[in-house]
Amino acid sequence: MIGLSPLSVALLAAVVTGTSGAILAWRERPDAGARWLVLLLVGQVWWTTFLVFELEASSLAVKALWYDVQWLGVVVVPVGWLLFALEYTGRDRYVNPGVVAAVCVAPAITVLVVAAGDPFGVVVANREVADTAVGSFLRVDPGPWYYVMAGYTYLLGLIGSVPILQLVRDDARPFRGQSAALIVGTAAPWVSSVVYLSGAIPVPGLDPTPLAFAVSGVAYLLALSRFRLLTLTPAPRRRARQLVFEQLHDPVFVVGTEGYVLDLNRCAAEMFEIDRRTAIGEAATAVVPRYDELRDQHGDVGPLSIVGRNGRRPYEVTVRDVTDDHGRSIGRLAVFHDVGEYLVQQQRLNVLNRVFRHDIRTETNLIRGYADRLATVPSDERALSVVKESATRIYELSERTRAASDLFDPVSEPPPPISVAELVTAAAADLRDEWPEAEVAVDDDLPDARVPATLRAVVGNLCSNAVQHNDADRPSVWIDASAANGWVQLSVADDGPGIDPEEREVLEQGTETPLEHASGVGLWIVKWGIDTIGGRVSFADREPNGTVVTLSVPVIEAAPTDADGAGSARTSAGESASETGR
């Protein structure tokens, strides 16, 4: 057993802490950063170990040998630190074979030159034994490459420290503790190295860096044990936040203070058919739907009617400032919530409430009144007729309510799209069957575009209303359809008395009040059906009399049949979003 100098004994403390830390880190594999922390600590232990051997060696040749062996640990430490910092803080995308190979180039050159005996003295120009009070070690005159490696080491250390420093002010106490311990652990040897290179060490030639590894080891041990380093790593947070942003089912845009798009999530790109690569950097007004109306807004805005991939949908937009740590605004966040489903649900509840509260109650009172009359005058034919008609209306109301319920059942599988020609022809045939006295005219040139099957119920109700509420002796209905730019325009015109303006207003507003409400649920079925498929309905007067109801419906593209066709039927209305939605 060799007798140890005081300096060697001190260095062994660094070996104990470094080895212990490496073992504890090894256990945590494959957690983020574990293997690189092991590399870092093994590098430190290697450096320290062979420095002890150098100190205890008796000849210049042997000391020189152990000195050269130390280089392997010297060059490994900064590489391990940088890669650990990147992986531990969730920047593992940079820890790929290419980057690892790149950062290892300079260390590999150093090791190769040293292994080759450093024939030109680029690493160490001269070396001699220095006998001092603290031990006998090798005093070297650094060559040019020595300083290159020193600079490289500091550079990697600095780069690695940046993400770790960001955690010092983290909200989570464990991460603050971990980062503080890591900073202490890495700063100690770096400071020692700087002091050595500046010549401030009283013992000439003594590099105290390995001594500082004892401090590093204690700091890393503290981080591993007390602050659960590697057990509790911040690495997933970064990815998780990105994941939430990317996977959010609401479109999100990030706009800079200068009004340019900085980022948008996948949903935004898909919903509004935006190419993410070209959109970033573009003016927000050209990319973000209705941005002109959002520019000066804060909080919840809307609902705004916006055309996207699923047709026209009502969106409530939440606009928030993005601020830095000093509270300064550095951008804006606009989150688009599709509230169509919510609005329809709310409307359905209101209408059903009105149906029960008003329509059925009125009919029931009517039946009760005439039933009383029939009790006293059983031969009153008119009273009997009123009761029958009233009961029929209740039955029809319940049928339509059930149809509405079936129409918007979120659980049932939607029927396959149908062609406009097929839809219109069938609706006309049904109308003729139900109302033989009605005149039904259908456009000869019907487009073959495919539309959602929901439209069948919508058109059926429109046609039925056109005849049912028509006071002409021979009601006439005209059905016309055309397709352009991914949309189908389908109109149903009649020569009846027209729809009450108040009823139209109620439908357009989407809200009923006890005094202002529609009659029945037929027109509501039309509105809800159109809203569901992302279309639009408009009402106009017909000259000389009657009403024209026009439906705008997105065309459904046929499902791709090629090898990579993973898509299903989808609307093409988004293609014209720039024209209609922004």
Add this chain to the structure above:
Amino acid sequence: MVENTDPPSEFTDGTESLNRSEPLASESSSRTPGNSTSPRREPATGTSASPAAARPTADVGSLLGAFASGAPFIALVAAVETLIATVMLGVGLTVAPLVVALVTFAVYTVDHVADADADAASTPRRALLARRYGDQLMIAAALGYGAAVALSIAGGPLALALTLLPGAFWVVYASDWLPDAGRAVGAALAAAVPRGRLGAGVRAKVADGGHRRIPRLKDVLVLNSLVVATGWAAALTFLPVAFAGASVDPVMLVVFTYFLLRSFVDAELPNVRDVEADAAVGVETLPVAFGVERTRLALYGVDVLVAVVVVGAAVAGLLAWPLVGALGVGLAASVFITSLAGRVGDASILGVAPDGTYLLVGVVIAGVRLIG
């Protein structure tokens, strides 16, 4: 850190021999209770101590059992073995026993913490401690190994290498490092060779070759016990030499052979007890391959070989006859324990008893020294 998991084997009583050929727990935490995974020795007491047994006896037995199953006891036995090696080598007393004890303590503490759940039935007290103080025990183990490494540096490069040897052997022996490396090389080769140059079968074999062609050593018959025995025999023999700075001597070969053969027996003895469990999980051991009877005969043969080596060394003047007598006592105890293999109901004997032989030898040597 779990790199491989064995399929669950049958329940065993948790006792282990000193030189049990099993992987480190952290590599196979899913093993059944008692199927300890330490690479060298695992003297665990059985669970037969019934709560209904006589209280004082049961308590003493339970405490002794808990101690015998713990890492400190294993470390103590390892230190005694190193002392025996030191005496056999005729070198001065060094810190080698302490280094070996620290390494052993570290390895088995890690093992016990990692296998705490699996050990709950076989060694409940140890498992309870391991669960409750897992973090503290891990830090203690890490510091123990760190201290061992630091001490070994004081012994020079050879002592350092020997101290790291158990860890290196473990990596080769129990972990999937070797198959993984083989797989990686195979995959790289498969990727490097252009498509079409290799047949589909050959390509698949090369890509998966690591696993098929380079199995874990622990799964290879005889080699598993031999690797474990070699690692520990090398550390026990050469660490005192390295610390003492002694020159090469023929007696080193005698000491190495003695510990190699003894450790091999100690590694295979518990396999007799675990023959059914090992067969179930596909671990090749002598009892699995040749049966209990033949294994017992083979281990007798190894013990006879040890006796021949020791006596031969004495005849050649490499070992003193009193020392040979002390070693003979241990050898006789080993033969007796071997004779119990497959014949005793309490299988825990096969786990604890081999350790006891070294303590016995240590006591006899100390007695001989004291007498004269």
